[in-house]
Amino acid sequence: MSARSTVLVTGASAGIGLATAVALARRGYSLRLVGRDPAKTEAALKAVRELDPSAVAFRADFSSLESVRGLAKELLARDEPLHVVIHNAGIWHHAHKRSKDGIEDTIAVNHLAPFLLTHLLLPRLRETEGDRRIVHVSSRLHAQAGETASASARMVHLANIAGLRVRSHGGRLDFDAFDDERSYRGIEAYARSKLAQIVFSCELARREQGITSNAVHPGSVATEVTRGNAVLARLNQLAAPFLKTPAEGAETSVYVATAPSLKGVTGRYFARSKEAPYASIADDRAVAERLWNWSAERVGL
Numbered sequence: 001m002s003a004r005s006t007v008l009v010t011g012a013s014a015g016i017g018l019a020t021a022v023a024l025a026r027r028g029y030s031l032r033l034v035g036r037d038p039a040k041t042e043a044a045l046k047a048v049r050e051l052d053p054s055a056v057a058f059r060a061d062f063s064s065l066e067s068v069r070g071l072a073k074e075l076l077a078r079d080e081p082l083h084v085v086i087h088n089a090g091i092w093h094h095a096h097k098r099s100k101d102g103i104e105d106t107i108a109v110n111h112l113a114p115f116l117l118t119h120l121l122l123p124r125l126r127e128t129e130g131d132r133r134i135v136h137v138s139s140r141l142h143a144q145a146g147e148t149a150s151a152s153a154r155m156v157h158l159a160n161i162a163g164l165r166v167r168s169h170g171g172r173l174d175f176d177a178f179d180d181e182r183s184y185r186g187i188e189a190y191a192r193s194k195l196a197q198i199v200f201s202c203e204l205a206r207r208e209q210g211i212t213s214n215a216v217h218p219g220s221v222a223t224e225v226t227r228g229n230a231v232l233a234r235l236n237q238l239a240a241p242f243l244k245t246p247a248e249g250a251e252t253s254v255y256v257a258t259a260p261s262l263k264g265v266t267g268r269y270f271a272r273s274k275e276a277p278y279a280s281i282a283d284d285r286a287v288a289e290r291l292w293n294w295s296a297e298r299v300g301l
């Protein structure tokens with residue numbers, strides 16, 4: 001990846017996304033930032049422009065498919081190469097919420113928006129020359145999808161927090177739960193969306209030649225991601241001294257987006273800037289195909 005490559009970072013207005021953009025600007029990459037909140041996005045652009053005067057910011061709300069389409073249109077209108085897309089924007093909702101399109105909002109923002117944006121930007125990535133990469137910022141929690149209350153899934157989770165790199169053979173993509181408001185639990189919806197990102201990343205890697213697709217876990221990072229849950233947000237504040245800083249949380253995304261040693265490496269999952277095992281369900285082609293078709297239908301492709 002050469003330093004003047006163009007890198008798009010979503011969710012760049014705060015937290016890990018902003019830290020990722022700053023780290024890449026410092027290394028000489030040309031940044032395209034995507035944010036939702038106008039004031040936060042403007043402040044992020046100002047910070048990044050001090051390191052990369054060529055940086056440009058765009059606004060989009062990933063709770064709206066129309067907004068995602070508008071973003072892609074603006075990006076494509078720039079008629080410039082696109083080397084890297086880092087799908088970093090993400091949300092965790094304590095209570096059930098619907099997107100502007102009537103879809104459960106966690107899956108809409110965390111999976112369907114990047115799914116649609118990827119498809120709309122693929123023609124530009126395909127015509128760009130050189131090393132091209134897509135990075136999906138997922139979470140270790142993906143391995144608990146469908147079984148966040150299960151003791152064995154929690155054991156695997158704790159083992160991985162301790163750095164043991166245990167592969168989960170659990171994890172379920174419960175398609176009926178996507179639309180079931182009554183059974184909604186924030187942690188489940190979040191874990192499911194993070195698993196969907198990895199299933200999509202792996203399937204994209206199988207389908208696409210010449211553009212790599214990998215997923216990452218940034219670590220446990222002191223950000224505002226849990227702001228939708230007062231208890232979790234408070235716990236996060238209290239735990240902040242023991243959590244990674246956003247700059248530390250950005251390291252794996254930056255590594256996967258730029259490391260020369262990862263040229264051509266695709267369909268993998270990384271944590272702590274090292275390859276790590278993802279839940280084995282992401283290797284199930286039938287699940288991947290079902291998710292692909294479900295997603296394509298939802299986003300109107």
Ligand SMILES: NC(=O)c1ccc[n+]([C@@H]2O[C@H](COP(=O)([O-])OP(=O)(O)OC[C@H]3O[C@@H](n4cnc5c(N)ncnc54)[C@H](OP(=O)(O)O)[C@@H]3O)[C@@H](O)[C@H]2O)c1
Nearest residue numbers: 011013015016036037061062089090139220221223224225
């Ligand atoms: N923090 C952790 O410990 C942790 C662990 C594992 C994975 N992750 C993942 O890391 C990624 C970054 O999260 P973070 O921890 O840095 O959280 P954060 O500080 O809350 O940042 C999230 C970013 O996503 C944006 N975003 C949220 N909803 C959006 C929407 N509807 N449309 C467009 N943008 C939206 C936010 O924009 P606004 O500023 O406008 O809200 C913000 O820029 C997420 O995908 C998260 O799931 C985080």
